[in-house]
Amino acid sequence: MHPDHALLVKYSKPGPRYTSYPPAPHFAEDFGIGQWRQEIIESQDASRPISLYVHIPFCDTLCFYCGCNMVATQKYEKAQEYLKYLKREIDAVAALTSSSRRVVQLHWGGGTPTFLKAAEIRDLASHIRSRFNFDPQAEVSVEVDPRGLLREQVDALRESGFNRASIGVQDLNEQVQKAVNRIQPLSLIQEVYGWFRQSNFQSINMDLMVGLPHQTLETYKATLKEITAMAPDRLAVFGYAHVPWMKKHQKLIVQSDLPNFETRMALQEYILETLEGKGYVHVGMDHFATPEDEIVKAQRSKTLWRNFQGYTTHRNADIYGFGASSISQTNDVYAQNEKRPTGYQQMIGEKELATVKGYRMTTDDKLRRDVIIELMCDLVVNKQGIGTRWKIDFDDYFAKSLELLKPLVADGLVEADANEIRVTTLGRLFLRNIAMCFDAYLNAEKPKTAGQETPRYSMTA
Secondary structure (H helix, E strand, C coil): CCCCHHHHHHCCCECCCCCCCCCHHHCECCCCHHHHHHHHHHCCCCCCCEEEEEEECEECCCCCCCCCCCEECCCHHHHHHHHHHHHHHHHHHHHCCCCCCEEEEEEEEECCHHHCCHHHHHHHHHHHHHHCEEEEEEEEEEEECCCCCCHHHHHHHHHCCCCEEEEEEECCCHHHHHHCCCCCCHHHHHHHHHHHHHCCCCEEEEEEEECCCCCCHHHHHHHHHHHHHHCCCEEEEEECCCCCCCCHHHHHCCHHHCCCHHHHHHHHHHHHHHHHHCCCEEEECCEEECCCCHHHHHHHCCCCEEECCEEECCCCCEEEEECCCCEEECCCEEEEECCCHHHHHHHHHHHCCCEEEEEECCHHHHHHHHHHHHHHHHCEEEHHHHHHHHCCCHHHHCHHHHHHHHHHHHCCCEEECCCEEEECCHHHHHHHHHHHCCCHHHHHCCCCCCCCCCCCCCECC
């Protein structure tokens, strides 16, 4: 089922992506290093696995669209210096972590993790494995910039246990690439993709983007034709969020070059139709995968989860994030590091940890998080299951949310009865809008605490 254009217009509004609940703007500065250290100590539970995230903030060049926490530099010694502090943070957290707990996931993000040379890739990966107890079947993934990538780096990743890769493509059109300062011809993408296939990576994702300057339906058809011909296991098709008030370098993009709303909607419709026609499953949000992929299997078995890396196949893992801006998460707490690499290094040098803000969840937060996760991952909420787990009458507790949901039911995005709330096939395009109905902060204007940001969100479509 494909969306009516009027629905896309109707439900295009600012909203969280729900990589956490409450969303990150609600983190506050009254949660710092002491609180995070104590939380690590008190949350050691042998039954809960661990997911590790490592942030490498460096890039060779600045992509004008980028919304990540990154530093563009040609000085490799900056990365070498950063790695010294990164290892210190890893050591500090590992010392507080029970060796009986297994790491089931490791992800390197950025910036550009493949900014690191082969020797540093091997060294950092070895250091992490020496400090934590890895499950033999752990998912170990890395984000890749194909520009400047060498085969020896791919070999270093594979030999270090990496088995999943996400290749940043965005768009193959030369005019679009020039407008966002990211030149990478199709031949380069094909070569790099081939290296990862030859190295027997279990899953390869490609990141694409819609809403970039000069994109048209015709140019994007050409991009999607070439990408699907390579048959990646997953595709993440993100909508470009033009937020120059947050990311100053986005002012380098000429706003009048951005596709208008009608073109963006046409692109969204074409992507959905094309990828489903090629056999990809629309997992939800911006994510598509082959029916055999682990992320699809996890959705079917209701073990899919959503966190700061997007969709993940492990539902009950604590996340330990390392590096500038990284976010950690236990069942009760979120904790975020200092964003600036220089500030991060100074804090690690002085205190071994770099937490600058965080949040301790209330019972209501955890309850609503459960509902939002079930909506966004399972695509169904079992009212009785939630009610039994949390000792509530679902319809009474969420009376306001159910009222907010009624227009979405009328528009065919959701089906609701006495037992369940079900996201329809059409509703997968509007998961953020559906989840927003259960967001107490968004709908009740809960007062901020000291140090919290004023939330400003990207558009849902």
